[in-house]
Amino acid sequence: MSRLPKIPASAVWGLIAVLAAVHFAQQEAYLALGVEFVLALAVFGLGRTESGRHFVSRLKLPVLAIVSAFLVGGIVLIFSDLEFYEKFPLDPLGTLVESLLRIEKAYGALVVGALGDPGKIVAAFGTGDANKIGIALRPISETLLATTPLILAGLGVAVAFRSGVFNIGAEGQLKIGAVFAVWVGIWIPLPFPFHMIAALIAGIVGGALWGFIPGILKAKTGAHEVITTIMLNAIAQQIMLALLLTPILQPEGGTTPISRTVLDSAQIPILLDLPKLRVHFGLIIALLAAAWTSWLLFRTTKGFEFRAAGLNPRAAGYAGMRAGRTIVLAMMVSGGLAGLAGAGEVLGTSHYLSPTISPGYGWDAISLALLGGSRPGGVVAAALLYGALRAGGPGMALATGVPIDLLAFISALVIMFVAAPRLVREIYRVKITASAPQTPQVTETPT
16 A cells, blocks of 8 residues: 655645634734744744754654644544534534534633733723733733743653653642741741742752652662652642641631641732732742753753763763762752742742642643653743643633533643654654653662
8 A cells, every 4th residue: 555645744834824824814813913923933044044943843743742632632522512413414514614613612712711812902901901901911820820830840850850760749749848838938937038038948848858758768779769759649648638737837716727828928929010910920930940950950060960860870870970869869859849839839829728739730740841851941831831721721611611621631642642753753744853752761770
């Protein structure tokens, strides 16, 4: 059987870009049209240099994985609609068009829920009313708010992956960091900003200590970190619940597992002083943490040891690097970043600790590290995508009735396609130079 003729990828993407531009023009979505034009210029400019072509080539796999996930999600949305089966035999073409319009409406509502309505944003700025501007910008604010802990937790898992350690314990490290931060925020009165800084450092210390435990167990006894970190997640949850029911954290006379509110001097300030906006300076802290992590991994001797141990722990040991110490330190750095995510949640978002402090940020962090290729820049971009899905999902469900579970399905598909680059290459007939994301291998720890 002869192979189907190969269609140039540039022609396919050009057709998609033209169709998207026509759609944006018909919907008068001029802001989206402008963003597409800027992206097209950026890709064209990058393609004119060797380093730019290499950068674009590295982006192919995650971009195509995301596109594929949304396409499959749309197909599932069509075939999960019972009305489709009732109408299709009577009017196949009309039913198919109606289903496609439903997908467009659902994904459109997702984008508006995550980034806001461009028309309303422009109109709000035209009025100069702070309240209207805040309402118009609230979707973007909520996306960035959800992105902040995802960046920090994802960076933590990425550091572990780069060091050859499979850290599944970011969720527990985040919660222990939140416990440490809220305790300092309640009981150690200091002037602002020293109180806030002390509480953030406490969160880092708490997460690092919780990461130290599986690190030292692996280094000294060979206990696999997947098992120990999963167990420590459950232990962290129970420790947090126990402390929330004691006078250490619980308000006087309280009966519910909710802590006291942290003092004002420990709270992270709001980034934009506008009504309805909750995004805070924790976002800036997260971006600075990403820059620091990139510097640590790719510009320092210790970062080289991390990466060498991750690529080949036995060779690193023969080169004189102490693999056991590297594992422990990597797990502490990983846990510290996750702990900082927990501290940011209690100091900047909720201002108190509760059992629902994390809706699964630590688990999403594993997906972010994979999607971002365990590179800090990739983790930030992946966290922004996941933050948009979290923020836009409720709006999509409310506007279209599409179950929010579809987004969890799409997130899982993204990881599946990223982990199978050969599948993406065969589907789109393009050259994918990137391989599947490097994940830690099960190896013995050199002594």
